[in-house]
Amino acid sequence: MRRLGNYINGQAVPSNSGRYGSVFNPATGHESCQVALSNQAETREAIASAEAAFSQWSQVTPLNRARVMFKFKALVEQHADEIATLISQEHGKVFSDARGELTRGLEVVEFACGIPHLQKGEHSLNVGRGVDSFSLMQPLGVCAGISPFNFPAMVPMWMFPVAIACGNTFVMKPSEKDPSVPLRLAELLTEAGLPDGVFNIVNGDKEAVDVLLTDERVQAVSFVGSTPIAEYIYATASAHGKRVQALGGAKNHMLVMPDADPDQVVASLIGAAYGSAGERCMAISVAVCVGDEVADRLVGQLADEIDQLRVGPGLGLTEEAHMGPVISEQHCAKIKDYITLGQQEGASLIRDGRDFVYPGHEHGYFVGASLFDHVTPGMRIYQEEIFGPVLCVVRAESYQQALTMINEHEYGNGTAIFTRDGDTARQFCENVQVGMVGVNLPIPVPMAFHSFGGWKRSLFGPLHMHGPDGVRFYTRMKTVTARWPTGLRAGAEFSMPTMK
Numbered sequence: 001m002r003r004l005g006n007y008i009n010g011q012a013v014p015s016n017s018g019r020y021g022s023v024f025n026p027a028t029g030h031e032s033c034q035v036a037l038s039n040q041a042e043t044r045e046a047i048a049s050a051e052a053a054f055s056q057w058s059q060v061t062p063l064n065r066a067r068v069m070f071k072f073k074a075l076v077e078q079h080a081d082e083i084a085t086l087i088s089q090e091h092g093k094v095f096s097d098a099r100g101e102l103t104r105g106l107e108v109v110e111f112a113c114g115i116p117h118l119q120k121g122e123h124s125l126n127v128g129r130g131v132d133s134f135s136l137m138q139p140l141g142v143c144a145g146i147s148p149f150n151f152p153a154m155v156p157m158w159m160f161p162v163a164i165a166c167g168n169t170f171v172m173k174p175s176e177k178d179p180s181v182p183l184r185l186a187e188l189l190t191e192a193g194l195p196d197g198v199f200n201i202v203n204g205d206k207e208a209v210d211v212l213l214t215d216e217r218v219q220a221v222s223f224v225g226s227t228p229i230a231e232y233i234y235a236t237a238s239a240h241g242k243r244v245q246a247l248g249g250a251k252n253h254m255l256v257m258p259d260a261d262p263d264q265v266v267a268s269l270i271g272a273a274y275g276s277a278g279e280r281c282m283a284i285s286v287a288v289c290v291g292d293e294v295a296d297r298l299v300g301q302l303a304d305e306i307d308q309l310r311v312g313p314g315l316g317l318t319e320e321a322h323m324g325p326v327i328s329e330q331h332c333a334k335i336k337d338y339i340t341l342g343q344q345e346g347a348s349l350i351r352d353g354r355d356f357v358y359p360g361h362e363h364g365y366f367v368g369a370s371l372f373d374h375v376t377p378g379m380r381i382y383q384e385e386i387f388g389p390v391l392c393v394v395r396a397e398s399y400q401q402a403l404t405m406i407n408e409h410e411y412g413n414g415t416a417i418f419t420r421d422g423d424t425a426r427q428f429c430e431n432v433q434v435g436m437v438g439v440n441l442p443i444p445v446p447m448a449f450h451s452f453g454g455w456k457r458s459l460f461g462p463l464h465m466h467g468p469d470g471v472r473f474y475t476r477m478k479t480v481t482a483r484w485p486t487g488l489r490a491g492a493e494f495s496m497p498t499m500k
C-alpha cells in the first residue's frame with residue numbers, strides 16, 4: 001500500500017510516527033493509500049524548517065516573490081487535469097467541479113501575484129515641520145494552515161499563496177481524508193523556484209494540529225473546518241498568543257420572494273443544494289419561501305428536477321454525473337441518519353436518497369438527492385449542518401419572518417435572496433446577519449480580490465480570508481514617524497506631542 005509522508009525543507013520525507021490513516025476512493029469504497037499521522041517531533045521539524053527559511057525569504061524583494069507565484073500559477077495550469085483527477089479520486093466530486101475548485105484556488109494565486117502593489121503601505125509627507133510618517137506591512141514569520149476535506153486544493157490555496165507572497169513561511173496541515181493534492185502543490189511550488197523550507201506540509205490529525213497551535217515559533221493560524229473544531233482552534237491558538245482566523249460550518253438559506261423568477265430559482269437551487277453532493281460550506285441547505293403558493297410550486301418543480309439528476313462516480317462516465325459520492329462511509333451513514341431524523345421530527349420527505357446505489361459501485365458512499373418540505377426552525381435538521389445532498393424547504397408568512405429566521409440561526413456564512421424587487425433586495429443586504437450575500441445568485445463566494453468569511457458561529461476572529469483581509473492577516477503594520485533634516489531640532493516637550 002502506497003504511504004504518503006510529509007513535505008519538509010523542499011522534499012518529500014517519510015514519516016516515522018508509525019501511525020497511518022486510510023485514504024479511500026469514495027466512488028468505490030476502496031482504500032487507495034495511507035497517509036502519515038505525524039507525531040509532535042515531526043511537526044516541530046516542519047516548523048523548524050519554516051523558521052530557518054524565514055530570514056532569507058522575508059528579504060526577497062516583493063517582485064521576486066511575485067515571480068515565484070507567476071511560475072507556480074503556470075505550473076498548476078499545466079497540471080490542472082492531473083490535479084483535478086486527484087481531487088476527484090480522493091474527494092469524490094465530479095471532474096468539472098474539481099477543475100472549478102482549482103480555478104477558484106488559482107484566482108488567489110493571481111491575486112498574490114499583485115503583492116508588490118498590495119504590500120506598499122502608506123506614506124504622509126510633512127505631518128509636522130520636517131516630519132514624515134509611513135507604514136510598513138511586514139511579514140509575521142511562520143504561519144500555519146489547517147484545512148478541511150471538502151476543497152483539498154482551493155482552501156489551502158486561500159491561505160498559503162497570500163502568506164508566502166507577503167514574505168512569511170508556511171506549515172500546512174491538510175485534511176487527512178484527501179492529502180494527495182496539497183503534496184502535489186508543494187512539489188510544484190519547489191519547481192516554481194520557491195526556496196526550500198518556505199512551504200512545508202505535515203500530514204496528520206489532532207496530535208500535529210496541537211503542536212501548530214501551541215509552538216511559540218508559529219505566529220498565525222488559519223483554519224477552515226467544522227464549527228466545534230474552529231472554536232477549539234481559535235481558543236487554543238489565541239491563548240498561545242497567535243493571530244487566528246478560524247472559519248467554521250454553515251447552514252445557508254435562500255430566501256425566495258413571491259416575485260422571483262421561478263425557473264431561475266429552481267435552476268439556481270438545484271445546483272447550489274446538490275452540486276458537490278452538498279459538501280460545500282456555501283451550499284444552500286435551506287430554501288425559505290415567502291407564502292405557501294411559492295413553496296408548493298417550488299417543491300413540485302424541485303422534485304421533477306431531482307428525478308432528472310445524474311448521481312454517479314466523479315470520473316470515467318461518458319456523460320458526467322451532476323454529483324458524486326460523499327467523502328466517507330461514516331459521513332454517508334450520518335447523512336442518512338439525518339434523513340431518518342427529519343421524518344421522525346415531522347418534516348415531509350419528498351425525495352429520499354437513502355437507498356441510492358450506483359450499479360457496479362455498491363461499496364461507494366452514495367446518497368441520492370433528498371428533499372424535505374414543511375421543515376420548521378425547531379427541528380434539528382434545520383438547526384444543524386448536515387453537509388450532504390439534503391435540502392430543507394421552510395415556509396414563512398412574510399419577508400420579515402423569513403429574515404428573522406435567518407438572523408436567528410447560529411450560522412451566518414452565506415445567504416441569498418431571489419426577488420425582482422430592488423427595495424427588498426437592498427433591505428436584505430443591509431439587514432441580514434450573514435457574511436456573504438447573493439442577490440439572484442445562489443453561491444456568493446467572493447472573488448479572490450475580495451475577502452471570504454462568515455459571521456456568527458461561521459467565523460472566529462476578525463479577519464476574513466484572501467483579498468485585502470488576507471494581506472492584513474499575514475502582515476504586521478509598523479508606523480514610522482521621522483524628522484529630517486536633523487537640523488530642524490525641537491525643544492524639550494513635556495505635554496503630549498502634537499504636530500504644531
Ligand code: NAD
Binds near residue numbers: 175205225
Ligand atoms: P473538520 O473540522 O472535521 O476538520 C478540519 C481540519 O481539522 C482537518 O484538517 C482535521 O484533521 C482537523 N481536526 C479535526 N478534528 C480535530 C481536533 N479534534 N483537533 C484538532 N484538529 C482537528 O472538518 P471537515 O469534516 O474536514 O470539513 C467539513 C467542515 O468544514 C464543514 O463543517 C464545512 O462547513 C466546513 N467548511 C467551512 C468553510 C468556510 O469557509 N466556512 C469552507 C469549507 C469547509
